Amino acid sequence: MSNRLEIAGRALQRPLCNHCLGRLFASVSRGLSDEQRGAIVRTSLPESPPPPSDIGECYICRGLFGELEKFAELSVREGEAYEFSTFLVGTKVDAETIEREESFWSEVGAKETESIKAELNREIGKIIEGRLGKPVDFKSPEMVFLIDTRFDRVVLDVAPLFVYGRYRKYSRGLPQTRWPCRECRGKGCPRCGGKGRMYDSSVQDLIGPVVMGYAQAEEDFFHGMGREDIDARMLGNGRPFVVEVRRPRVRSLDLGKIESEANAGARDKVEFLELRPSSRAEMRAIKESTHPKTYRARVRFQHDFDHGKLNEVVTSLDGKPISQLTPSRVAHRRANLERTRSVRRISVEEVSGREVVFVVEADSGTYIKELMHGDEGRTQPNVAGILGATCEVLELDVISIGDKGE
């Protein structure tokens, strides 16, 4: 302790408030505020000067600790329009103050210190907790007050809101997400008729704005568990997705109401189901998941072929790996890679003349159209190749996403 008293003695050569004195010994004991600790240190030192009568004269903080109430008040007022149940405080302090504090530590030899920002954040947080009756949350606060102590300004960092759901898509002309025009990148040009997008609507457009409206948010994002081709339907148990809205003012949403409103607007095109609150972690898991998917593909062959050979298709593909180069139809926007995927199951559901309906369960990321027609040999083996007859895919539907039973 004598060493600590020596440090305190050296420190008190300068005018210090109890906050800035106590912070020199912040890690010595728990359960006390820096201010309380500063007061104790001061009284345990014989002939120590009292704290400066004007806190503005404190050598380190220059009065910042006299402004805690004001910073809390500014934060509360700034956040009034937002619903949140937990929060955190962050502060910006001018660089000069921080440098002054750090060189003061070495000047007096203090090693058990805490930074001025850490104390400001904690003390302002305590006042806000008292005012709002809401707790500080260090891990995932719904609101962060970023207080710039130099200009008495508070910037709000509002946590986004996440909503989980599944969708079925009955339209063969609807992309999953908003697709900005390639020509003008969203500004509007002759090619897109001034709309700035390639398609009038999308699955995202049918749900995102509804969530945005109720949450009074500013921007929406759509995260799907993979995506089907625009001309493919999404049937069966539906595809999981998470809608993310940024800067929501309302967080407690009536998701049942949102679901029926979105469904009313999406009639015959898309159906939304199972809406419930979600999280960033679940959104990430959905984006990264690699569940198998089951498809139904209606294929037409250009020539008559031996129907008996369909058994050969099944035996050479069922449970087997296939190799796929990036399909020529997407090669312009994706790197040309070779990937191996497994056809977990394949069966023939219907045969009628030159038309065959296949049901295929395959690894996540398998290109099913290419598995059928072969993409000029870029997918090996492929159905057309095995049958010795070129073909085209008339219809493709996703009939099950393998994240849960049907």
Ligand SMILES: [Zn+2]
């Ligand atoms: Zn001070």
Ligand SMILES: [Zn+2]
């Ligand atoms: Zn355009």
